[in-house]
Amino acid sequence: MEYAGPIRRLIDSFARLPGIGEKTASRLALYVLNADKGYVDEFVASLLEVRDGVGLCSECMTFSERDPCAICGDARRDGSTLCVVGDYKDMVAIESGGAYRGRYHILHGTLSPLKGIGPGEIRLAELVRRVERGGVAEVIVATGFDSEGEATAVYITDLLKPYGVKTTRIASGVPMGSFIEYMDSSTLSRAMEGRREL
Secondary structure (H helix, E strand, O other): OOOOHHHHHHHHHHHOOOOOOHHHHHHHHHHHHHOOHHHHHHHHHHHHHHHHHOEEOOOOOOEEOOOOOOOOOOOOOEEEEEEEEOOHHHHHHHHHHOOOOEEEEEOOOOOEHHHOEOHHHOOHHHHHHHHHOOOOOEEEEOOOOOHHHHHHHHHHHHHHHHHOOEEEEOOOOOOOOOOHHHOOHHHHHHHHHOOEEO
């Protein structure tokens, strides 16, 4: 038996989310169908609020309700230090440790030629513009320790060499092949404190 058209479209929408297969998408769609109308209205309102009310900070490229974001707009943060991360979740993970008091730059991805992700597909041009404006003394590369994260770290180091800024990499107490978003805050704090020059 085929699902009714609106149900099929909802399943297809859920299935486009990362990590959601056909079976999980079907379960989610049926859950929404059986859910209380108030919950569904709240869910739809949340989606619309994110779509319409969240954009990218023009400085660090993070998701924010305002521009500049709260971190870039905080005069107490050290603007001479930029921590470059692959995505928003990595920034949230580092912030939760509380040890880092500089500013960020979110790439929204890492280099992965096999997946067709080159320098033009991530926010490297914006990083270079920030460094070119001056005032940045150190760029901390905090991409993951998988092959894409390492390749991105090397690329950033080479890219920024002509500008004379100190480029460091977070310490490798973080396991190889792991992702920053899954690490505990104390491991991340130690990694930030033990960073090394590239």
